[in-house]
Amino acid sequence: MTEHSTELDLELLRTGEADPAIARHVAGCAQCRDRLARLERDARALAMPLAAIEVPAECDRAILALARRRAGFVAEQLERRRRPRWLRPLYAAVPLAAAASIIFFVTLQRGAQAPQATAPLAAAATGDINRDGRVDIVDALLLARALKSDQPHDPAWDQNRDGRVDQADVDRIAQAAVSLQRRHP
Amino acid sequence: MAPSDERELVARANQGDAAAFEELYRRHRDWVVGLAWRFVGNRDDALDVLQETFAALFDRFPGFALTSSLRGYLYPVVKHRCISLLRKRRRVVAIDEARTARGDLAGELAWQPDPPGEFAEIISALPAEQREVVRLRFALDLKLEEIAQALAIPTGTVKSRLHNALKVLLKVV
Numbered sequence: 001m002t003e004h005s006t007e008l009d010l011e012l013l014r015t016g017e018a019d020p021a022i023a024r025h026v027a028g029c030a031q032c033r034d035r036l037a038r039l040e041r042d043a044r045a046l047a048m049p050l051a052a053i054e055v056p057a058e059c060d061r062a063i064l065a066l067a068r069r070r071a072g073f074v075a076e077q078l079e080r081r082r083r084p085r086w087l088r089p090l091y092a093a094v095p096l097a098a099a100a101s102i103i104f105f106v107t108l109q110r111g112a113q114a115p116q117a118t119a120p121l122a123a124a125a126t127g128d129i130n131r132d133g134r135v136d137i138v139d140a141l142l143l144a145r146a147l148k149s150d151q152p153h154d155p156a157w158d159q160n161r162d163g164r165v166d167q168a169d170v171d172r173i174a175q176a177a178v179s180l181q182r183r184h185p
Numbered sequence: 186m187a188p189s190d191e192r193e194l195v196a197r198a199n200q201g202d203a204a205a206f207e208e209l210y211r212r213h214r215d216w217v218v219g220l221a222w223r224f225v226g227n228r229d230d231a232l233d234v235l236q237e238t239f240a241a242l243f244d245r246f247p248g249f250a251l252t253s254s255l256r257g258y259l260y261p262v263v264k265h266r267c268i269s270l271l272r273k274r275r276r277v278v279a280i281d282e283a284r285t286a287r288g289d290l291a292g293e294l295a296w297q298p299d300p301p302g303e304f305a306e307i308i309s310a311l312p313a314e315q316r317e318v319v320r321l322r323f324a325l326d327l328k329l330e331e332i333a334q335a336l337a338i339p340t341g342t343v344k345s346r347l348h349n350a351l352k353v354l355l356k357v358v
């Protein structure tokens with residue numbers, strides 16, 4: 001003798017999520033068919049369609065504009081990934097505001113590696129903090145991290161030569177990085 | 186599982202296809218704003234949540250992975266945005282205390298009353314976690330997997346909550 005279906009079995013059958021064996025049992029069992037019919041009635045009573053809220057056209061426009069902007073950003077990201085690795089930093093035209101917020105976020109999130117204060121300093125005042133031969137957003141990032149950490153400040157990090165190593169120096173490198181990218185797109 | 190055309194849309198959006206982004210919005214707009222209204226009870230706030238929800242969704246691209254369905258994904262986003270909005274308006278206070286004291290779910294405090302009917306009383310008598318599953322199942326018409334994703338719980342847990350709730354609702358103990 002096959003056992004009758006449980007309420008859960010019947011509920012899953014109602015929405016087409018049940019095991020085929022349950023469907024087979026119910027097809028051949030008058031009692032379970034009755035219970036399923038009752039459950040269908042109850043489910044209708046429980047149904048509570050969401051209210052139709054009118055969305056103003058300007059709200060649609062704002063969200064659709066956001067959709068298109070994001071699509072453009074995604075496409076650009078993918079395009080950039082397809083470029084040769086050594087070209088990437090030149091193409092990475094990060095707007096200054098975005099760069100600043102990334103720097104803030106990253107320094108907040110991680111106390112990661114900072115440049116070594118004891119390393120030779122000659123190149124640093126040009127903005128090339130990690131001395132990889134170019135000034136890019138990575139340099140701004142590294143300096144921002146160094147400022148957050150406890151390590152002593154290297155006087156050569158003083159980009160604007162105001163006698164202090166601070167956020168203004170980070171901003172200066174970020175700005176330099178962005179304008180370099182704009183000049184060599 | 187998400188319908189294959191929904192997966193297809195997500196895949197296209199992950200490639201930066203603007204039409205796919207727009208279609209995702211068109212398909213889910215009414216559901217999202219209706220759900221938001223259920224939580225906040227007024228149109229202006231529901232529209233704010235609509236914008237925030239889609240801004241958050243779009244930000245997930247590229248690299249968005251659809252695990253169940255978009256509704257399953259969107260439900261907690263809408264719910265949490267509504268709750269934080271209500272909290273800002275001070276209509277919901279001390280949610281955490283309420284949760285501890287009454288075993289309640291934050292969303293419960295905001296959810297608009299169920300329509301009067303033979304089940305309203307029984308639903309309100311269910312434990313909060315069963316009540317939310319019942320609403321997702323019957324009011325919002327979600328499948329098991331979607332509910333599991335929406336509540337970030339295993340499918341087996343959804344099944345047992347639904348099973349227990351049904352026993353009460355159908356009065357077959």
Ligand SMILES: [Zn+2]
Pocket residue numbers: 003004005025026029030031032033
């Ligand atoms: Zn049977």
